[in-house]
Amino acid sequence: MAVNFEVFKDFCAVDGIKMGITQAGVRYPNRDDMVLFELAEGSRTAGVFTQNAFCAAPVTICKKHLELTEPRYLLINTGNANAGTGPEGYQNAVSSCELVSETTGCDAAEVLPFSTGVIGEPLDMTALERGVPAAFADLNQDNWARAASGIMTTDTLPKGFSTQAEIEGINTTVTGISKGAGMIMPNMATMLGFIATDAAVEKSVLQSWCKQLADASFNRITIDGDTSTNDSCLLIATGQSELEITDAGSEAGKQLFVVLKDAFQKLAQAIVRDGEGATKFVTVDVSSAASQKEALDVAYTVAHSPLVKTALFASDANWGRILAAVGRSGVENFDLEKVQIYLDDVQIVENGGRCASYTEEAGAAVFAQSEFAIRIQLGRGDIQETLWTTDLSHEYVSINADYRS
Numbered sequence: 001m002a003v004n005f006e007v008f009k010d011f012c013a014v015d016g017i018k019m020g021i022t023q024a025g026v027r028y029p030n031r032d033d034m035v036l037f038e039l040a041e042g043s044r045t046a047g048v049f050t051q052n053a054f055c056a057a058p059v060t061i062c063k064k065h066l067e068l069t070e071p072r073y074l075l076i077n078t079g080n081a082n083a084g085t086g087p088e089g090y091q092n093a094v095s096s097c098e099l100v101s102e103t104t105g106c107d108a109a110e111v112l113p114f115s116t117g118v119i120g121e122p123l124d125m126t127a128l129e130r131g132v133p134a135a136f137a138d139l140n141q142d143n144w145a146r147a148a149s150g151i152m153t154t155d156t157l158p159k160g161f162s163t164q165a166e167i168e169g170i171n172t173t174v175t176g177i178s179k180g181a182g183m184i185m186p187n188m189a190t191m192l193g194f195i196a197t198d199a200a201v202e203k204s205v206l207q208s209w210c211k212q213l214a215d216a217s218f219n220r221i222t223i224d225g226d227t228s229t230n231d232s233c234l235l236i237a238t239g240q241s242e243l244e245i246t247d248a249g250s251e252a253g254k255q256l257f258v259v260l261k262d263a264f265q266k267l268a269q270a271i272v273r274d275g276e277g278a279t280k281f282v283t284v285d286v287s288s289a290a291s292q293k294e295a296l297d298v299a300y301t302v303a304h305s306p307l308v309k310t311a312l313f314a315s316d317a318n319w320g321r322i323l324a325a326v327g328r329s330g331v332e333n334f335d336l337e338k339v340q341i342y343l344d345d346v347q348i349v350e351n352g353g354r355c356a357s358y359t360e361e362a363g364a365a366v367f368a369q370s371e372f373a374i375r376i377q378l379g380r381g382d383i384q385e386t387l388w389t390t391d392l393s394h395e396y397v398s399i400n401a402d403y404r405s
Contacts, residue, residue, distance in 0.1 A: 003281040003370050003390070005273040008160040011144035012173045014196045016040030016238025020138035021150040024131025026124055027079025027117060032150035034128075036100070036135035037074035037194065043238045044203050045071050045112075046210035050231035056083030057093040058113040059232060065097075065109050072110040073100050074234070075132065076151050076192065078179075082115040082123045092123040099132045114192055114232055116179065117153055148177040151192055155179055159270040161263050167255045170243040173198045174259050178218075178267040180274075191271055193218055193233040195263055199256060200239035202246045209248065209257060210235040217264035220387040222303050223275040235260070272388045277395030280312045283373040287384040294331055295385035298376060301329035303389035312391035317363030319348045326376060338379025344372050 017039060024034040039045070047066055049059050065071065075096055082089045097111035115123065148158035162175040180191030193214075201209070214233050245253045273281050284303050289295035302308055307321040322341060327334070341349035343366040348358050366372050 002157050002274040003272075003278050005157055005270065007157050008148075008162065009145065011142075011160060011162045012164055012175055013141040013144070014173050014175050014238060015141075015198045015240035016043055017196055017236070018139040018141050019143035019147040020135035020140070021143060021146045022131050022134035022138060024077065024127040024134070026077050026127045026131070032146065033078045034131040034135050035074075035076040035147045035150040036132065036139065037076075037147075038104075038139050039070075039072055039074070039236060040238050040240060041072070043070060043072075043236055044201060044206050045234055045236050046203070046207040047112075047232060047234045048210055048214045049233075052231075054084060056081055056115060056119075057085065057090040058082055058096075058115045060090070061093050061097065062112045062114070062232060065112055068109045069107070070110070071112045072106045073104060074112045074114065074194070075100050075135075076114040076116070077123075077128065077131070078115075078151060078153050079117040080115060080121055080123050081117045081119045084120040085122060088122060092125055095125060096123075096128055096132075099128055100136075103132050103136050112234075116151070116192055144175055144177060148179075151177065151179040153179065154276055155274055157274055159267060159274065161266045161270075163259060163263065165255070165259045167199075167243055167259075168252045170241055172241055172243050172256065172259070174256075174263050176263050176267050178271060180271040191218060191231055191233070193264075193267055194236070195234070195260065195267070196236040196238065197256070197260065198238050198241040199243040199245060200241070201237035201244075201256075205245060205248045205253065206235055206237055209260065213257075213260055213264040216261060217268035218271075220385075221268050221272050222300065222387060222389050223272065223278070269388055272390055275390040275396075277393040277398070278390035279370065279393055280391040281371045282312060282389050282391070283386060284376070284389060285373055285384070285386045286376045286378065288380060289378045289383040289385070290381035292383055292385060294378070294380070295383050296387075298326055298329040298331060298378065299385055299387050301325045302374060302376070303387060306392060309390070309392035312367065313393045315364070315367045317343070317360060317367045319343070319363060322374060322376075323349055331378070331380075335379065338377075340377040340379070342373075342375040342377075343367070344369075344375075 101108040148160040176195030178193040286295040336352035
């Protein structure tokens with residue numbers, strides 16, 4: 001059951017983008033499982049991808065094609081990751097691009113393929129042969145909501161966000177969708193993200209922004225500590241509005257970046273809220289660290305601890321597990337008396353031990369909430385990092401035990 005999750009419905013079309021969705025039957029019958037994006041000529045696209053050494057064939061081809069040219073089409077299939085499939089999988093991903101090329105008339109290098117689903121199984125090319133023409137025939141600029149559903153795997157709900165902002169007197173649109181619910185860990189998670197704006201953004205600015213925005217959103221979420229093979233996040237600027245950004249430091253650039261950051265973070269947090277078996281949405285905030293690495297090491301150690309996560313699920317204020325996780329995070333020369341830890345505003349640790357004002361009732365009241373923050377102050381510097389995570393429930397085990405059946 002998703003945690004405080006409300007399905008987004010009020011999508012704004014992005015001029016220069018159309019989407020087609022179909023039931024190709026890649027793995028399961030009678031469900032939308034293929035999405036085709038068409039990008040207007042002149043669109044610019046930037047991407048960040050998984051850092052898993054066993055990255056899927058579509059990821060390899062995406063990176064290659066992005067170096068060659070600007071894409072005109074994005075092809076996404078669910079149900080099969082086309083990862084761990086060797087030379088055959090690579091050729092199937094190439095053939096997927098060729099299918100789009102034959103259907104649309106674009107060059108095969110102008111196609112970016114994306115796959116998500118089961119690892120290690122051959123991709124059913126007959127399904128793609130059925131699906132690509134059907135998706136092309138379905139192209140429509142108002143298909144964002146259907147596209148959000150069409151890229152789902154173990155997600156229980158579609159994830160999307162859309163907004164408009166006036167920048168330099170120009171009404172600017174930002175709309176995006178994402179998918180992911182398990183195998184979620186930064187660099188990146190088992191996720192796909194497609195965020196678009198109708199502004200014109202210079203390519204180097206767009207790529208720099210994509211990395212920064214992913215680091216502040218999709219690379220700050222974790223459900224189970226597993227980095228997948230297929231993770232991809234694209235930022236698209238169609239250039240169809242009159243707003244043009246050539247300098248990230250300009251006032252207009254700063255304003256658009258803020259709007260994009262909000263969209264990226266909402267889409268990333270939606271993945272956590274819909275985490276497999278999740279009953280809690282937890283913010284882990286580490287402040288007064290000496291470095292970014294130190295802050296993230298502490299945050300991830302807490303967020304990945306099975307003992308912490310199961311205590312969250314049980315609503316058991318066993319805060320000693322948090323204390324122990326902070327202590328084993330690898331921070332050198334810790335001055336424990338400077339460490340302070342809070343559950344929301346309830347202080348649990350001060351001066352190296354239990355806070356004198358802490359009561360079990362106060363801690364339990366916070367743990368009983370579906371959403372709260374674990375705040376850790378290290379007392380070592382002025383660096384702060386925040387990430388978002390979930391508890392670990394019986395349902396998570398059931399979902400992943402049954403995933404291939």
